[in-house]
Amino acid sequence: MSKKSKTAILCVDDERIVLTSLRDQIERHFGKTHQCELAQSADEALEVLAELNEDGVSTLIIVSDWLMPGMKGDELLIQVHQQFPKIKKILLTGQANLEAIDRTQKLADLHQYLSKPWEEEILIAVIASGLEEKDV
Template sequence: MPKKAILCVDDERIILTSLRDQLNNHFGKRYVYEFAESADEALEVIEEFNEDDITILIIVSDWLMPGMKGDEFLVQVHQRFPNIVKVLLTGQANDEAIERATKHANLHRYLPKPWDEATLIEVLESGLEGKDE
């Protein structure tokens, strides 16, 4: 059975730690969790997972990161892997970036920081509907 993963991308380690804890608390061992501190690192993870037959179901990405902004990253991912559900989790994105991610990356949801765990889980659950079979 192929492994299924959730990828979180944020340049702040404390955010990734919070996401890891919340994912583990809710989903336990149902998924592989991977964390990247930049869009470039996340693209490497995506390539490695693709080679190892690990299916990324959802990407939760920050917007304001060094190198590549989250909307650009999600558009790139969408061009190669349109079935991955994309969530933008940020306190910085402007309306234009959210609109671009919605239009060109099929953004599932935008969540503002600070987020509430129940809302995050609801967004992930709705994104996972039909994908976890």
Template sequence: MTKKAILCVDDERIVLTSLRDQIIHNFGRDYLCELAESVEEAWEIIEELNSDEISILVIVSDWLMPDVKGDEFLIRVRERFPNVVTVLLTGQATEEAIERTKQHANLHDYISKPWDESRLVKTLRSGLERIDE
């Protein structure tokens, strides 16, 4: 069983499906790819993976979601799990939100929607390499 995971958080199911398909296509089954349609669901998945001793290596999060914005979520993730690589994937984040995420969540990268698969893969690879250093 895979002991490493990439978590994708977005309130649009079609975005999550695309992310999952692109991650599996480019990384095979090397990483478990988990999907959450809300920040609340993401925390449930994080807790479950943590209790199963599965390391979350990268979290790709949308910014504009109901209840909690992606920058707030990634900052909280960073506080609890400082080694997780964070990526913001959105078409609507403000410059202030991106800067805040860089400063307080150690944002690895920001990708605009619609995204290019090669950019996503490059970002994930560089984030995963950062963990291996």
């Protein structure tokens, strides 16, 4: 079994195909240095974050959809920010309204908003910029 990275990027979306695509793109570009974790709901994302934290793995970035059953992405990112303010938060959605984006920027220190469908190069550049800011 290979040694797990001590840093992670978490992707949250209720659509499995979106998560698979995100995982493939993130692992292709960051897989040697960061593990990629997936969650299909906000509640699952909070559980994954807690487990990673318990295991001594620092989650550096969370990429979340907005429109999901149960808790929406802006609420999730606000909760994450309250518990883990250093995590860079990216909202990736085709559904979010401007009010939700603005609220996430103000209350969760949103790193970036990306719309679906996304371009891999832009997603990777946004994640890379978030990772660079972690080193500052």
